[in-house]
Amino acid sequence: MMHRFPLVILVLTICAVRCRMAKAEETVYTLTSVRENLIRQEDTIIYGLIERAKFPSNSHTYDEKYAQIPGFSGSLVEFVVKNTEDIQAKAGRYTNPEENPFFPENLPPSSVPSYPFSQFLHPGAASININKSIWKMYLKDLLPLLATPGDDGNYAQTAATDLSLMQAISRRIHYGKFVAEVKFRDAPKDYEPLIRAKDREGLMKLLTFASVEETVRKRVEKKATVFGQEVSLDSDNDGNQKSKLTPSVASSLYKNGVIPLTKEVQVEYLLRRLD
Numbered sequence: 001m002m003h004r005f006p007l008v009i010l011v012l013t014i015c016a017v018r019c020r021m022a023k024a025e026e027t028v029y030t031l032t033s034v035r036e037n038l039i040r041q042e043d044t045i046i047y048g049l050i051e052r053a054k055f056p057s058n059s060h061t062y063d064e065k066y067a068q069i070p071g072f073s074g075s076l077v078e079f080v081v082k083n084t085e086d087i088q089a090k091a092g093r094y095t096n097p098e099e100n101p102f103f104p105e106n107l108p109p110s111s112v113p114s115y116p117f118s119q120f121l122h123p124g125a126a127s128i129n130i131n132k133s134i135w136k137m138y139l140k141d142l143l144p145l146l147a148t149p150g151d152d153g154n155y156a157q158t159a160a161t162d163l164s165l166m167q168a169i170s171r172r173i174h175y176g177k178f179v180a181e182v183k184f185r186d187a188p189k190d191y192e193p194l195i196r197a198k199d200r201e202g203l204m205k206l207l208t209f210a211s212v213e214e215t216v217r218k219r220v221e222k223k224a225t226v227f228g229q230e231v232s233l234d235s236d237n238d239g240n241q242k243s244k245l246t247p248s249v250a251s252s253l254y255k256n257g258v259i260p261l262t263k264e265v266q267v268e269y270l271l272r273r274l275d
Contacts, residue, residue, distance in 0.1 A: 029120050031186060034179050039219075041172045046224050048165035049146060049253070050245045056150030058158045062139060078103075080159040081166075097121055100174045102131045102166065124272030125177045130265060134170050137257045138162070145249050172258060176265035183207070183266075184273055195274050203267045213259050217251045224250035 060066040060076070067076040074082075085094075085101045092110040093099050096117055101107055184191050194202040228245035 028118065029178055029182055031182050034175070034182050038172065038175060038179075041168065041175070042216075042220050042223060043227075044168045045165070045172060045253075045258075046220065046227050046245070046250055048161070048168045049224070049250060050228055052158075052161045052165050053146055053148075053245050053249075055147065055154055055158045055161065056152055057143065057147040058151055058153075058155055060151065061155045061158045061162070076155050077159040077162050080156070081163050084163055097125065098171060098175060098178075100129045100131055100170055102135060102170070104129060121177055121181055122269070122273050122275075124275055125181075125269055127272070128174070128177060128265060128268050130173070130261060130268075131170055133261060133264075134166065134173060134257075137261070138166055138169065141256060142249075142253055145246075145252060169253075169258065173261045174265055176262040177269045179262070180207075180266035180269040180273075184270060191270060192274065195270055198271060200267055200271070203270055204263060207263050207266050213255075216259065217254050220254050221247045221251040 062075050062077055064073075064075045067074075067079060069076075069079055072079055082103045085103055086108060088094070089101065089107040089109070090111045092112045092114070094101055094104075094107065095110050095114055097120075190206060191203070194206065224245050224247040225243070228243040228247065230241040230244065232241060
């Protein structure tokens with residue numbers, strides 16, 4: 001019995017810690033905290049843009065006829081994304097409600113111990129995944145602005161930077177679920193009538209703040225200007241070197257992709273909020 005007592009204490013301590021962790025997660029999401037999170041995610045996206053801009057368009061990366069991988073039908077970038085997501089799923093990436101795979105079909109379950117992530121979101125959030133729209137936007141709209149024409153043969157490296165950037169963009173856009181939940185809890189009386197009426201247009205208007213969106217676009221463009229600078233020890237060359245990224249690309253991405261798709265996620269979430 002004497003030996004059991006410390007074991008009981010240890011078990012109780014572990015349970016208490018886990019409970020505190022879960023409760024701490026529940027209190028993380030406030031209007032201020034989600035805004036700070038979104039601002040930090042801007043940095044990740046801009047660095048991802050800079051990394052992808054190192055390579056030219058490398059069109060073979062996206063050509064289904066080029067790769068011809070045995071046992072696989074699709075482009076090299078699809079091959080890289082699908083296989084990477086498979087490994088990351090086994091490592092537990094998609095047990096986090098902030099993460100959404102591009103190819104959720106037939107992903108294996110996690111092979112690692114589960115973490116007690118917050119149950120902050122409504123269960124309907126799990127059914128919202130607009131990565132197909134993000135994929136299309138990335139390939140058709142962003143890449144032509146971001147990558148210069150050309151081919152340097154680095155197709156695998158190009159696909160790897162594509163994946164990293166697309167995941168960062170996806171995480172930012174789907175974070176709209178958390179934004180919508182915080183806004184709903186802050187003013188449920190404003191949202192409930194529109195949700196019950198299935199008024200998508202009304203919800204979109206309620207979620208739209210043109211001045212805030214303009215501030216975001218200006219901030220990411222300024223960050224792209226700063227982050228994209230070449231650093232020189234020669235003060236005479238400061239500001240005269242070529243940028244690693246055209247700043248307007250970041251602004252365009254947010255204006256035409258990130259912001260409208262985030263609001264789409266928010267509307268889809270809110271429409272499920274009272275189910």
